[in-house]
Each structure stands twice: as C-alpha cells, then as structure tokens.
C-alpha cells in the first residue's frame with residue numbers, strides 16, 4: 351500500500367511540471383496577456399488595470415456592447431474552448447467572423463501555432479464561470495448593463 355502511494359506521488363511529481371512546461375501553454379498565456387483578450391472577456395479587467403486573479407481570466411462578461419448590430423457579450427472562453435478539439439479551433443480561428451466589437455480579424459491573423467497555443471492555455475485554466483448572456487437583437491433594450499455605441503457612425 352505504501353509503495354503504491356509512493357509511486358502515485360512520484361507519477362504526480364513527474365506529470366505536473368510536464369503539463370506546466372508545455373511551451374505552447376506559456377506562449378498562449380503570453381498571447382492572451384499581450385493581445386488584450388482579457389479587456390473584454392474578463393469582467394473588470396480593464397478597470398482594475400489587469401489586477402484580476404488568473405483563475406478568473408476569460409470567464410466572459412455580462413456587460414453588453416450595444417450598437418447597430420444589437421448587443422453582444424464577450425463569450426466565456428473557459429466554457430467555449432471545451433466544446434471543440436484543438437483542430438476544430440484552428441480551423442475556426444482561421445476563418446470565423448463575429449459581431450463587433452470582437453476583433454475576429456486579429457484571430458484570423460494569428461499563425462496556426464499561436465491558435466494552438468491560445469487553445470492549450472485556455473484549456474489548461476479549466477472550466478470556470480457561467481455562460482455570458484445571450485445576444486440581443488438590434489432595437490431591443492438589454493436587461494443588464496451595456497455600453498452604448500452611437501447608432502450611426504460619427505464622422
């Protein structure tokens with residue numbers, strides 16, 4: 351029995367640093383930190399100068415973005431990434447478009463390795479939080495808080 355426990359402990363010690371040392375996970379963290387995903391996908395991140403525990407990163411936000419497109423909510427990426435494989439995400443990242451203000455073009459501009467890194471990092475954080483509120487159609491007033499964009503572009 352003791353030996354079994356010892357072996358289990360040894361295996362754990364070997365496995366943990368291996369997961370943490372996946373260079374793509376670290377690169378994914380770097381991409382998230384430097385490309386601003388948290389500003390919208392983590393509640394209060396921008397307002398607190400990024401001073402939000404990593405365990406809450408990318409759990410989405412219930413503050414809406416309202417404009418001619420309706421009202422959108424930054425997705426909970428910790429849940430979102432569970433719904434697809436790494437390959438499916440890479441395919442999606444290359445091609446997807448989305449409603450404002452999501453910078454989908456920034457994702458499309460990423461290399462396959464960057465997309466993989468992003469995926470592995472988000473998956474490494476595990477599932478957390480609740481799904482963000484659903485999209486609200488144009489001209490319908492959202493129930494929760496939202497940021498209002500001008501209805502017509504201002505020149």
Ligand code: HEC
Pocket residue numbers: 382385386387388389390391415422423424425427430446448449450451452453456457468485
């Ligand atoms: C300016 C705010 C903003 C920033 C910055 C931002 N997002 Fe988003 N993101 C959103 C919003 C809002 C949505 C929901 C869009 C919708 O409902 O169509 C979204 C949706 C998404 C989706 C789901 C797309 C889908 O419909 O399948 C992914 C994936 C995503 N964002 C990843 C990222 C990543 C990765 C970054 C950083 C590189 C990032 N976002 C930066 C606001 C933002």
